[in-house]
Amino acid sequence: MDFGHSPKARQYMERVSAFMTSEVHPREQEYTTALRAQEDRWASIPSVIDELKAKAKAAGLWNLFLPDTAYGAGLTNTEYAPLAELMGRSLIAPEIFNCNAPDTGNAEVLLHYGSSEQRRRWMEPLLGGEIRSAFCMTEPDVASSDAANMAATAVVDGDTVVLNGRKWWSTGIGHPDCRFVIFMGLTDPHAPRHARHSMVLVPLDTPGVRIERMLPVYGYLDEPYGHGEVSFHDVRLPLDTVIAGPGRGFEIAQGRLGPGRIHHCMRLIGLAENALELACRRAVSRSAFGKPLSNLGGNRERVAKARIAINQARLQVLHAAWLLDTAGTAAAVSELSQVKAAVPAMACEVIDMAIQLHGGAGLSDDFPLASAMAAARALRLADGPDEVHLGVVARAELGRYRTREAG
Structure with missing residues (x-):
């Protein structure tokens, strides 16, 4: 595979990154403050979300996950993956770009399996960000x-x-x-x-x-x-x-899960990148026992290992996305399970390291690390627990040897 991003992907990466920097990140605290001020946090969405959604839609940064050009940006899984990583650095970004789960998977189900009436009633408003x-x-x-x-x-x-x-x-x-x-x-x-x-x-x-x-x-x-x-x-x-008719639930589920796992994993890589950035800023700005935290207790090695782990995970997910694009879901079954088992575990380790560097503050809501840990840990179960995915990988690996032995 070519490790370089396509021109189309690079263009979208630049545009999404610029939008995140100029529009999303500066308003995250405003969103959090407004949500916490609501007596009932389930009753309504802070207005900043609709404002940013309108801007993202006007900028053409909308439904980026959907490869169908009639409704989405026409990006492949490999092209969309780095965009999902950028969105994963923010709690609110996926909805702003209309790329949040489970709506993405539900929209794909309706696009590929839904009737024209089901698409009209449910998919189109979903892709419009109305519901x-x-x-x-x-x-x-x-x-x-x-x-x-x-x-x-x-x-x-x-x-x-x-x-x-x-x-x-x-x-x-x-x-x-x-x-x-x-x-x-x-x-x-x-x-x-x-x-x-x-x-x-x-x-x-x-x-x-x-x-x-x-x-x-x-x-x-x-x-x-x-x-x-x-x-x-x-x-x-x-x-x-x-x-699609009675009895087709498993068929639909399998079609839904391939791209969804790529999305989850790349968002988690963005989450891990954000945690590593927070860890590094903390490590060089705080001192204890007369030294910066970066020079204490093996923290330099921990930071280095986190960087290596994130980069390894990213390349592995991009490879799975490329295989999904070029060979289809059936050919990428093992690779999709590999990344689904590996990436949440990696994210948990990186976030835990960042929490440790923040001390007690890392456990609080003053930083997004505790909530990030909850999200990453949940994804070791969501879309199939680690053990199921490891079983899929082992079955594929051992199956090749059983075939050779039988031959």
């Missing part, structure tokens, strides 16, 4: 690391589909503009293993849908997006709300 969405797959009562364990049901009844079950860690469900979820449930338990489930579009105000609670991660509720536990009790919807 937000959530994805309901993980469940509290089963080991969701094996998605085939899913207990929630999506049963076809004539010209309707009836949903029952409980989901949790439904990211984005708390956003005041969240209007729909994609629900995945068991439709036919007797069908082949990967043809049993369906994905259904569910308006959030449908009778029988209830947000039971918002779930904290290490004490952080991640307002105003959040991660919710949601119950579905005899939720009855028209059959045309099923995406």
Whole structure:
């Protein structure tokens, strides 16, 4: 692969970086202050977000994740990856560029699998930044690391589909503009293993849908997006709300996950870069025992190892993105699992080092490190836990030797 960025990618990198420097970073504190001042942090979004979204849209920095030129920037995964890294340095940047999860994955699902009516009603407002969405797959009562364990049901009844079950860690469900979820449930338990489930579009105000609670991660509720536990009790919807037809849930899920893992990993690399920058600034500006922190306790080596780890992770993710672009998802299965296992672990180590250099301040809300650690640690579970991805990698690696032995 060519390690250089394409001219198109370089142009977007320059534009996104300039926008982050001039528009996003200077207003992050304004956003945080306004959000904390709200009596109910779930009720509304500080106005700074809509102001910045309008500017980003006017600047043509909008839906950058989507390779389809009719709706997005037409960037490949490899070209979009460095932009996701830039956005990952800020809590608010992904929404400002309309590139925040899970909306990106939901939009891709609707683009590739949705009907024309589903696209009109849900995808177009989502890509316009007018509404937000959530994805309901993980469940509290089963080991969701094996998605085939899913207990929630999506049963076809004539010209309707009836949903029952409980989901949790439904990211984005708390956003005041969240209007729909994609629900995945068991439709036919007797069908082949990967043809049993369906994905259904569910308006959030449908009778029988209830947000039971918002779930904290290490004490952080991640307002105003959040991660919710949601119950579905005899939720009855028209059959045309099923995406691509009954039984295609696993097929859709696999198509959704490839680019999404690239996005997650590159945003995490941006998060780690921000943590390393904060660590270095702290290390050279503070002294203890008559020396700068950078000269104490092996901190120079820790900084060096963090730089090496970030650079290694970035190259590995870019390689996975390139393989996804050039050979397709099936050819990149192992590489996608490799980065999904490696990058969150790397980010946790770098952020932990930065927290240590900040002392007690690193544990507080005075710096974004504690919340960054919560986000990075959660991603060792989201989109599949480390163990599942390591299993995929091991299966691919050992499979080559079994083939040779059989030959």
